[in-house]
Amino acid sequence: MRLAELSKRSGVSTATIKYYLREGLLRPGRQVNATTAEYDEEHLRRLRLVRAMIQVGRVPVATVREVLGHVDDDSLGRTVRLGAALWALPHVPEPDTDDEHLQAAQHEASELLRALGWRNAELLTSISPAFRSLVVAVAAMRRLDFDWDAELLMSYARLMHRAAVLDLDFVETRETEAERVETAVLGTILVEPMLQALHRLAQEEESARRYGFE
Amino acid sequence: MRLAELSKRSGVSTATIKYYLREGLLRPGRQVNATTAEYDEEHLRRLRLVRAMIQVGRVPVATVREVLGHVDDDSLGRTVRLGAALWALPHVPEPDTDDEHLQAAQHEASELLRALGWRNAELLTSISPAFRSLVVAVAAMRRLDFDWDAELLMSYARLMHRAAVLDLDFVETRETEAERVETAVLGTILVEPMLQALHRLAQEEESARRYGFE
Numbered sequence: 001m002r003l004a005e006l007s008k009r010s011g012v013s014t015a016t017i018k019y020y021l022r023e024g025l026l027r028p029g030r031q032v033n034a035t036t037a038e039y040d041e042e043h044l045r046r047l048r049l050v051r052a053m054i055q056v057g058r059v060p061v062a063t064v065r066e067v068l069g070h071v072d073d074d075s076l077g078r079t080v081r082l083g084a085a086l087w088a089l090p091h092v093p094e095p096d097t098d099d100e101h102l103q104a105a106q107h108e109a110s111e112l113l114r115a116l117g118w119r120n121a122e123l124l125t126s127i128s129p130a131f132r133s134l135v136v137a138v139a140a141m142r143r144l145d146f147d148w149d150a151e152l153l154m155s156y157a158r159l160m161h162r163a164a165v166l167d168l169d170f171v172e173t174r175e176t177e178a179e180r181v182e183t184a185v186l187g188t189i190l191v192e193p194m195l196q197a198l199h200r201l202a203q204e205e206e207s208a209r210r211y212g213f214e
Numbered sequence: 215m216r217l218a219e220l221s222k223r224s225g226v227s228t229a230t231i232k233y234y235l236r237e238g239l240l241r242p243g244r245q246v247n248a249t250t251a252e253y254d255e256e257h258l259r260r261l262r263l264v265r266a267m268i269q270v271g272r273v274p275v276a277t278v279r280e281v282l283g284h285v286d287d288d289s290l291g292r293t294v295r296l297g298a299a300l301w302a303l304p305h306v307p308e309p310d311t312d313d314e315h316l317q318a319a320q321h322e323a324s325e326l327l328r329a330l331g332w333r334n335a336e337l338l339t340s341i342s343p344a345f346r347s348l349v350v351a352v353a354a355m356r357r358l359d360f361d362w363d364a365e366l367l368m369s370y371a372r373l374m375h376r377a378a379v380l381d382l383d384f385v386e387t388r389e390t391e392a393e394r395v396e397t398a399v400l401g402t403i404l405v406e407p408m409l410q411a412l413h414r415l416a417q418e419e420e421s422a423r424r425y426g427f428e
Binding site for chain 2: 011048051052056077078079082083086113118119120121123124128130131133134136137138140141143144145146148152153155156157159160161162163164165166167168170184186188190191192193194195196197198199200201202203204205206207208209210211212
């Protein structure tokens with residue numbers, strides 16, 4: 001297809017597509033003559049992914065380039081390739097202070113993964129940026145004397161593990177490996193705000209059920 | 215207690231406490247003489263809440279003032295008071311365009327709440343900001359041709375309802391009504407980043423279980 005059709009089918013303006021091409025976020029089309037290039041379904045799919053990261057996920061262009069580098073690196077195994085792409089996405093900012101709460105939270109979060117029986121706990125605690133985000137979140141709770149017990153944290157973790165199973169089951173319905181990695185990245189960007197909205201709605205529903213509306 | 219002790223026990227600097235007092239985010243202490251005021255446990259609790267909103271939730275000061283207005287308004291019933299406080303917290307920004315995807319998503323999200331059998335679906339779809347966030351999230355999926363079915367969306371919603379039950383069970387362990395409302399606001403600010411971190415960790419664990427680390 002030509003640029004105009006790619007724009008129409010993707011809903012992305014030709015000016016924006018040209019910008020993505022210049023920034024190297026989209027592979028050049030196949031040049032058919034000096035002024036015309038031909039694009040295919042793979043361009044369309046990639047455009048969808050880039051647009052989701054930039055417009056929905058508000059991911060900076062340099063980060064998009066980094067994520068795509070991992071998505072395209074088929075020398076990596078699937079877990080590492082998925083992980084590398086997701087890890088490049090923005091995470092919770094690090095706190096300013098490295099206080100005793102952060103140390104205690106580090107210990108508490110490690111214990112949680114072990115208590116859950118997660119087989120890759122050792123690895124996750126040593127290299128995952130999501131583990132670091134969890135530590136930051138637990139430290140914030142402790143700094144505010146929010147006296148949650150380990151059992152409650154485990155219940156939340158089990159629910160989120162069930163969400164992750166749904167995520168990966170959906171990813172596995174995709175046909176090619178490239179599509180699966182792209183879907184995983186898209187999923188993270190699209191599913192997280194949806195879960196947050198569902199969570200708040202569920203709180204309102206449950207609150208109205210318990211306390212009514214007087 | 216004096217200002218110095220309030221600062222020590224809360225971990226908030228005296229300069230910041232004075233700023234919160236000037237901005238009306240914290241009630242004045244009981245003046246014991248011209249230069250000294252006395253603070254109590256209620257000040258300490260309120261300081262914790264203000265700090266969580268500003269430092270952890272990055273909520274703007276004007277919004278904090280609005281949320282506190284609802285937290286303190288005991289003329290309201292519990293559901294409305296909780297709702298008003300939580301609704302004042304920042305939500306997903308509205309999309310620039312009101313296209314056909316947004317209309318379809320509005321319909322799809324309403325159907326979801328009805329299919330779930332949520333008793334307050336009618337009310338939530340008409341007034342809740344979280345419902346609007348859900349519509350925006352679903353529209354983003356549709357705009358990208360992300361072909362999720364309604365069944366999958368329902369499974370995610372059921373998981374988040376279970377999370378909401380855990381949230382409210384914890385809120386109910388607090389003794390006074392003021393503490394319960396404060397805990398609900400604190401919970402929203404602290405639990406959401408924690409759930410996101412747990413979700414990503416669970417994806418990594420599940421991915422490693424399924425695909426190993428080649």
